[in-house]
Amino acid sequence: MAALARVCNVLALLGITGLLLIVFWYQFARGELPCPMCLLQRLGLIAAGVGFLLNVRYGASESHYGIAILSALAGAAAAGREILLHNAPGSGAYGASLFGLHFYTGAFIVFCLIILVCGALLFIEGQFVEGVRDLRPSLLAQALGWVFVLVALGNAISTLLLCGVGPCPEHPTGYQLPWK
Amino acid sequence: MIALPFVLLVFAGLAAVLGLRQVSIWIWVAAIATMLYAVREQAPGALNLVL
Numbered sequence: 001m002a003a004l005a006r007v008c009n010v011l012a013l014l015g016i017t018g019l020l021l022i023v024f025w026y027q028f029a030r031g032e033l034p035c036p037m038c039l040l041q042r043l044g045l046i047a048a049g050v051g052f053l054l055n056v057r058y059g060a061s062e063s064h065y066g067i068a069i070l071s072a073l074a075g076a077a078a079a080g081r082e083i084l085l086h087n088a089p090g091s092g093a094y095g096a097s098l099f100g101l102h103f104y105t106g107a108f109i110v111f112c113l114i115i116l117v118c119g120a121l122l123f124i125e126g127q128f129v130e131g132v133r134d135l136r137p138s139l140l141a142q143a144l145g146w147v148f149v150l151v152a153l154g155n156a157i158s159t160l161l162l163c164g165v166g167p168c169p170e171h172p173t174g175y176q177l178p179w180k
Numbered sequence: 181m182i183a184l185p186f187v188l189l190v191f192a193g194l195a196a197v198l199g200l201r202q203v204s205i206w207i208w209v210a211a212i213a214t215m216l217y218a219v220r221e222q223a224p225g226a227l228n229l230v231l
Contacts, residue, residue: 036222039182043215046189050208053196067208074215142197149193156186167222168182 002060005127009055010141012068012117013148016049019110020151023103027158032095036168037082039159041107044075046152048114053148056141060127065118072118076111079104182222185215 023042026032034042051068055061082104086093093102101109121127137145161175162168188211195204 036182039186040215040219043182043185043189043211046186046193047208047211047215050189050192050196050204053193054201054204057196057199058201063205067205070212074212145193145197149190149197152186152190152193156183156190159183159186163182165183166181167218 001124002127002129005060005121005124006056008117008121009052009060010144012114013049013052013056013144016045016052017144017148017151020045020049020155022098024151024154024158026096026103030096033162033172033174035082035094035172036163036170037078037085038095038103039163039168040078041075041082041104041111042155044071044078044111045107046155047071048075048111049148049152051118053145056137057145060121060124062122062128065122069115069118072111072114076108076115079108079111083108181214182218185211185218188214 020042023032023034023038027034048068048071051064051066051071054064054067058064082094085091086102086104095103097103098106158175159168162172164176188207192204192207192211195201195207
């Protein structure tokens with residue numbers, strides 16, 4: 001069962017990295033600039049990813065799952081707020097949709113899934129035993145950790161270019177490039 | 181200011197992959213704190229929130 005928990009953590013990290021790459025592709029290939037709420041949801045995803053990364057790198061710990069759950073709660077709050085904003089009649093929607101769901105709706109489902117998965121994985125007590133916890137991660141899992149950090153770095157740079165060091169515009173129209 | 185928690189989370193991830201577990205956790209805490217500050221900063225305008 002401990003091995004199952006380890007695989008689930010790697011898959012969760014892989015899924016979060018994949019999701020961040022998908023929204024990145026939409027941002028750069030299709031010109032879908034993220035709104036401030038969308039940025040908060042990305043923050044929630046990356047912060048939850050740190051929790052899974054810690055589990056993958058150092059073995060499972062309750063505090064790592066806590067990081068993932070609290071981050072997912074923060075992200076779900078942002079996504080839920082955006083759903084409510086665009087749920088009001090005449091308010092329209094923001095951005096593209098994927099599989100018939102707008103990104104913020106999809107994000108809300110993903111955050112709920114993260115909380116659900118963490119809650120379920122916390123039942124596997126075998127993963128917290130010292131000998132099991134101290135197993136070295138595979139090379140593939142370590143490489144995934146580096147890819148996740150690179151994707152997070154890309155998000156940080158794009159947010160800096162989009163918002164600068166101040167607050168973000170409500171409807172961003174372009175990047176604040178220094179050479180513009 | 182919303183860019184700051186992104187930068188902090190990059191450092192949290194970097195600390196995690198480099199073997200600094202406790203440092204990573206503390207940077208994550210700082211990132212969440214700055215994220216809350218960013219929410220407070222943007223609440224009345226871009227986020228349409230009344231706190």
